[in-house]
Amino acid sequence: MTTSRPLPVPDDLSAPYWAAAARHELALARCARCARFDIPPGLTCSHCGTTDPAYRFERVSGRGVVRSWTIVRRASSVGFAGEVPYLLVDIELDEQPGLRMIGRLLDGPDTELAEGLAVQVAFEDIAAGTAIPAFTVAPRRPS
Numbered sequence: 001m002t003t004s005r006p007l008p009v010p011d012d013l014s015a016p017y018w019a020a021a022a023r024h025e026l027a028l029a030r031c032a033r034c035a036r037f038d039i040p041p042g043l044t045c046s047h048c049g050t051t052d053p054a055y056r057f058e059r060v061s062g063r064g065v066v067r068s069w070t071i072v073r074r075a076s077s078v079g080f081a082g083e084v085p086y087l088l089v090d091i092e093l094d095e096q097p098g099l100r101m102i103g104r105l106l107d108g109p110d111t112e113l114a115e116g117l118a119v120q121v122a123f124e125d126i127a128a129g130t131a132i133p134a135f136t137v138a139p140r141r142p143s
């Protein structure tokens with residue numbers, strides 16, 4: 001498997017996220033002090049401000065709803081030149097109000113989107129041992 005796309009370079013803070021993604025699991029950093037998920041985890045928790053968030057990564061459902069989106073028509077780097085056009089979606093995950101994450105929507109650029117549309121995480125295997133979290137439209141649940 002080869003890709004011209006840039007590959008993630010995990011550091012100490014992001015390594016658990018990427019290791020989980022390689023297993024096709026979405027795992028997010030949770031602050032040990034306030035117990036809220038923080039995307040992306042930083043030196044301080046963006047919710048409670050502690051300088052010692054002692055993040056622990058927990059697997060989450062990967063379910064959420066579309067809050068916004070855009071179609072990328074011009075590649076931001078040469079690695080994506082062969083991929084345009086594609087959809088980027090801004091997702092609010094079910095686990096926590098306001099927990100937002102941006103990723104590609106793999107259903108294609110012509111997908112009909114609406115605010116509140118249910119999605120679920122999916123993974124793009126772009127290199128050996130490297131998978132990128134993305135999203136797909138969730139199957140309709142009976143109402």
Ligand SMILES: [Zn+2]
Nearest residue numbers: 031034045048
């Ligand atoms: Zn916190």
